[in-house]
Each structure stands twice: as C-alpha cells, then as structure tokens.
Amino acid sequence: MNIALISHDALKKKMVNFAIAYEPLLLSHRLYATGTTGTMIMEATQLEVHRFLSGPLGGDQQIGALVAEQNIDLIIFFRDPLTSQPHEPDILALLRLADVHDIPVGTNLATAEILIRSLDQEGFIKRDHSQND
Numbered sequence: 001m002n003i004a005l006i007s008h009d010a011l012k013k014k015m016v017n018f019a020i021a022y023e024p025l026l027l028s029h030r031l032y033a034t035g036t037t038g039t040m041i042m043e044a045t046q047l048e049v050h051r052f053l054s055g056p057l058g059g060d061q062q063i064g065a066l067v068a069e070q071n072i073d074l075i076i077f078f079r080d081p082l083t084s085q086p087h088e089p090d091i092l093a094l095l096r097l098a099d100v101h102d103i104p105v106g107t108n109l110a111t112a113e114i115l116i117r118s119l120d121q122e123g124f125i126k127r128d129h130s131q132n133d
C-alpha cells in the first residue's frame with residue numbers, strides 16, 4: 001500500500017517513535033512524506049521514504065496531488081492542534097481531498113495505531129495502483 005506520513009514540528013518526535021515502533025510493518029509498504037518528516041524517519045529507521053517538499057513549501061499539496069490521483073491508501077498526519085500553521089489552507093485542502101476520495105486519515109497517535117494495525121486485515125480497502133506503477 002501507499003502510505004503518507006506527515007507531522008508538524010511539535011509532533012515529529014511522536015512520528016519518529018511511531019515509525020520505529022511499526023518499522024517491521026511499514027517495511028512492506030511504499031512510504032511518502034513531507035520533507036522534514038521523511039528525513040527524520042529515514043535517519044531513525046531503515047525505512048525508504050519518498051520525500052516531497054516541506055509542508056510550508058508545498059509538500060502537503062504534493063501529497064494531495066497523489067491523493068487526487070488515487071495513489072495514496074492511508075494518511076498518517078500528526079497535526080498540531082495547538083499551533084497555527086502558515087500553510088493551513090494546504091493542510092485543509094489535503095484533508096478535503098482525502099474525504100473526497102475516501103482515504104483513511106489518522107491525525108493522532110491513537111487513530112494511527114488502529115489504522116496501521118488494520119492494514120493487513122481483510123476489509124482494508126486496497127486501491128489498484130497497477131495503472132500508475
């Protein structure tokens with residue numbers, strides 16, 4: 001599956017710990033991330049992450065484009081609910097597209113854990129990437 005990993009600064013440590021904890025599971029998936037989040041995950045794990053621009057520079061929008069093309073199956077996005085972001089419109093646009101295309105989004109650790117553990121279970125919607133590989 002194609003999984004997008006994104007985190008705001010205050011939650012990057014949480015994202016790195018999440019990636020470390022679920023590294024064995026994440027290893028068998030294709031990972032995408034915004035710039036800084038992806039770099040920190042790659043530094044802390046053996047995971048290969050396709051990194052886009054940093055969020056404030058357009059990374060959320062780049063991932064949004066993948067969502068629009070139905071190339072993302074799951075988004076783990078640890079949003080900071082306590083700090084306003086200069087690129088808030090980009091963030092909302094990404095979440096809107098996820099709803100448009102019915103893509104599961106985990107915006108906190110508790111939800112992310114439920115989603116990631118359900119990946120291998122029957123019933124998790126697998127999208128057909130064959131046309132885009």
Ligand SMILES: O=C(CO)COP(=O)(O)O
Binds near residue numbers: 033035036091
């Ligand atoms: O700002 C972000 C998501 O909105 C994350 O971007 P970085 O991973 O580059 O910090």
